[in-house]
Amino acid sequence: MDVKTLCLGMLINKEACGYELKKKFESLFKHFFSAGYGSIYPALADLATSGLVECREIPQTGRPDRKVYKITDNGRNAFERALQTNEPQHKLRSDFLAVMYFSELLDERRVNRLLNDRIEAFEDAVEHISSIETEMGINAPAGARFVAGFGAVIAKAGADYIESNRHLLTETAPGRIDEPAHGG
Amino acid sequence: MDVKTLCLGMLINKEACGYELKKKFESLFKHFFSAGYGSIYPALADLATSGLVECREIPQTGRPDRKVYKITDNGRNAFERALQTNEPQHKLRSDFLAVMYFSELLDERRVNRLLNDRIEAFEDAVEHISSIETEMGINAPAGARFVAGFGAVIAKAGADYIESNRHLLTETAPGRIDEPAHGG
DNA sequence: TGCAGCATGTAATTTGTTACATGATTAA
DNA sequence: TTAATCATGTAACAAATTACATGCTGCA
Secondary structure, three states: OHHHHHHHHOOOOOEEEEHHHHHHHHHHHHOOOOOOOHHHHHHHHHHHHHOOOOEEEOOOOOOOOEEEEOHHHHHHHHHHOOOOOOOOOEEEEEEEHHHHHHHHHHHHHHHHHHHHHHHHHHHHHHHHHHHHHHHHHHOOHHHHHHHHHHHHHHHHHHHHHHHHHHOOOOOOOOOOOOOOOOOO | OOOHHHHHHOOOOEEHHHHHHHHHHHHOOOOOOOOHHHHHHHHHHHHHHHEEEEEEEEOOOOOEEEEEEEEEEHHHHHHHOOOOOOOOEEEEEEEHHHHHOOHHOHHEEEEEHHHHHHHHHHHHHHHHHHHHHHHOOOOOOOHHHHHHHHHHHHHHHHHHHHHHHHOOOOOOOOOOOOOOOOOO
């Protein structure tokens, strides 16, 4: 699923401008999708050219006109066709794991720092997701709750795994890695 | 971490040809990294041009000469520098979750099929990883065991989550989706 | 005084995928 | 006879990232 298709989908329930779509990506989809303005704006322009969305310009003062995009019937059909893919992909790309694979080439303090940072990132993700779940409320669409829950569970599992298995990568206890060891 | 850097890393302990590196990616890194010949061969050629690896051609009969690449001291240094990245990224890209977000636009049988397929993919991943863990043996490098374990845990967590939360997306019980319902 | 938020875009670059091109050997 | 394994590569294409370009408002 490319940025163009996902933008189209985001417009199913509510019209929006590119800036708003970016915010929405960052809140709802942060843990499994990302897109910058450099891909969103061209995507919306393309969708408009193909007639899958319509654009209305709202004059602003002191900043560029706000371009509000609304999905068309053609757009709705195109999006539903796009959802028909079988075995939609689900891929992890992790430089973190790649680095850990070679952890024997790193010094222990560095390994510990990377592990701590990754745990923190996972914990931040859990928190971020729980805050958007709160915002959504209990009456949010099932799909939204399902994907949020998935993200939370996976992030939690990742953090737990690192805590339970970091001993595989370091000989000494983790402890306060930024302070000098009191033993020497 | 790009394909070039990871190829370099794979050559740290053992020289290999492009074909072998691809196999290695597919077994050890399958769950967090992928690369096709279309990126591996050019990557190795680049590394050789930069002097980070050396190439030795072994004549073959009935097939192209085997090009065996060996890392140089420059290569080793370059790779260790590459490992110094702080907060190496760890990103999920999931069309599966994107589709599920919009599950209300799909019919229930399709949703069930997608969920089943994803569970199966996760279970396959768990099995694949457990088979490479067996191959590696207990004396494998810590990093290798750590990343394999991570993959297994995350795949397991994904499958479990779907099983426990699929009811959010479908009103009726999952059951045998490929057979006609006996109730009509 | 400076930064975050709002609001749009283009162009260069990077990176990787897919299709194409070749072809012997071996096991089912 | 059909598919998988071994073994290399190029070229076209797709997609997204990053840097560049602009500029007001409001808060601390």
